[in-house]
Amino acid sequence: MGEKNKPYALITGASKGIGKSIAYELARQGCPLLLVARSEQELKALSEDLQLKYGINAAVLPLDLSVNGASQKVADWIKANSCRVGFLVNNAGYGVWGDFSRSALIDQLGMMQLNMNVMVELSHLLVPILSQEKQAYILNICSTAAYQAVPTLAVYSATKAFVLSFTRALRFELAPTSISVTCFSPGPVDTGFASRAGLDALSKMAQKFNMQPDEVAKMAVKAMFNKKSEVIPGFANIISVYANRLLPKAFIEKTAAGIYKV
Structure with a gap:
């Protein structure tokens, strides 16, 4: 499976959206x-299309990463196939929307496991x-x-x-090594995330503000190759993050609660 001239990029959550x-x-x-x-079906279709269009090798591992021991299976798969890996894109993740006390605990814990x-x-x-x-x-997608x-x-x-805190610290620790660590934090992206999280009303409202996944992916890869520490794509998203630093927390949380209300 290995290609001698270039190292592989491992991408989690690769079948949909930003991944x-x-x-x-x-x-x-x-x-x-x-x-x-x-x-498995979506991964194989993706792999075939990538290999046809770009002539690169695209190996697939259908796996539910939220299951205990899944990460070790990924590492074993890499070693078994003697793959050189030069990129790790931690993209897999999902959201659960609703009042915490009314949401199923198993869903919340599963989200914590994966994210x-x-x-x-x-x-x-x-x-x-x-x-x-x-x-x-x-590259950690935040x-x-x-x-x-x-x-x-x-x-x-x-x-x-x-994810943000861990990535910042890991970047500092690995600074003396050959590994660059980047945290990429998009806002709303047209990936179906809101619908999967149960945010159908917000999904319809956010269509006017969504960035496109291809656009976001290009910015993420560019940030990674440029060895950026922390990137927020989109002017509106940058403004919103800086507003969080300047405005009172109570105001920010009340505003967010109004946007995402049940």
């Missing part, structure tokens, strides 16, 4: 891919592999929700705050 668009962007630049997601634990596990397992490259990259508490998305925004 899928990042796969296309890296393939366009000639990067061979390791694609991980739950849907936080899997990212930590894969980063820990792959740093030794990435460090073998002269230049390697970790969210503007990381910068504030969001009522009715309480656990989701908290998981993204974790």
